[in-house]
Amino acid sequence: MDWTLLIYKTVFLVIILLVTLLVAMYSTYGERKVAAFMQDRRGPNRAGPFGLLQPLADGVKMFMKEEIIPLTANRILFILGPSIAMTTALLTGVVIPWGDTLTIAGREFPMQIADLNIGILYVFAMVSIGVYGIMIGGWASNNKYALLGSIRAASQMISYELAMGLSIVALIITTGSLSLHEIVDQQHGMNWNVFSQPLGFLIFLTCAFAETNRAPFDLPECETELIGGYHTEYSSMKLGFYLFAEYINMFISSAVIATLYFGGYNMPFIDQLGLSSNAVSLLGTFFFFLKIFGMIFLFMWIRWTLPRFRYDQLMNLGWKGLIPLAMFNIFATGVYYFFTELI
């Protein structure tokens, strides 16, 4: 048993878990600030300097709220729902390469918890399980709004997962690998996939919005029609878990987008700087997080710009728009590689 590696992985796992939670926490703050700024307001600025303690205050408030489980609800499933949503949201971070390898005392430590050779498929699997949290929670509430919300969530997930998967197929044709680490390594320098797969990126981005239930695809929880959708009956920290899971999902999908399309921890002109390999790795991680925050900002920017889609528009866009487009993208990519490799 390699104890050093085991300890390192455990410590790294805990760090990633904490960072994920921290980023998700401050995403709620960021969301409110971005929303306020885009509406010419100031946003939270009372708790601490610039309102930086606001997430803490929100968390405390969530814990202090009364815990209500409706009498007609299925108790076990009612509790299981948010747990699944939270767990699956956190599990995805395992395969994401947060940085290059660190060399400490002659040993190499990769800044990735598990370099699965089917990394992308693992991400998809986790995202698909995530919808069970919403479905079970909505169904167990025994409330028609919650049920409608969860049905919407399920059908939306299925529709957009297809287009998402297809857009990834085209990417895999380009990279020739399913391992996220390898995909990032291939994008060294400015060789980012977004330039070779712009259409695939747009499709993936749109689907990522739908998968994370963010506006303009937030139909499962749309406040105006379904008074909260699947989490109508939830209160206290169980509601907090659902809301929090959404922000974790946003963080993770931003990380996945940055990994797949924006070169992960790669940055331009890094080879010319002449830094030691450890410094390059750490700087790469820093840049990776910059890219992630940029993506998170894009998520929020879109949310506070666009109105919600109508349900038939959502289905039209998914089935009649994105899936044929993704198919075309696969075809075009395939044809391109068929002919270039022939020569």
Next chain:
Amino acid sequence: MTFLEKIYLPAILKGMYITLKHFFSKKATINYPEQKREFSEVYRGQHVLKRDELGRERCTACGLCAVACPAEAITMISAERKPGEENLYREEKYAEVYEINMLRCIFCGDCEEACPKEAIFLTDRIVVSEYKRKPFIYGKDILVEPLDPAKRIDVSARQTENVLKFKEDNRYSHNK
């Protein structure tokens, strides 16, 4: 819809451009307790019953303000000045009770226009909120300005040149 409208993207980018412009624009909100919105020079807020230079109450309880008041917010009971109270009241008759119901008052300023004794003025102070209706009936304890010359309430903003000229004009003067 044309092709460009169907693919949504140009419209989305246009919308994002607009929201980004607002992201960097000046905020409409002000940080209230630290920073207060500037009032107009002639803002009409909570009333004050002025004293004269010697600290005597100017009000003579003539009731013109109550008559002028369109909201009927002012009530008063007059009393006769006793010998020895000359340092308290300027005229021989004074207001024993003077009450303004701040829930009725519409802050029009007709009372100060009607006043022949330059006794009542509206100031830039805000009437504070309360939980009950009763505290909104302001008596003389709140309305009359403090005796201490340092704590006198400045109403010079309400006495612009036009107002002073108007008050001096014999045709409109009630003060003779």
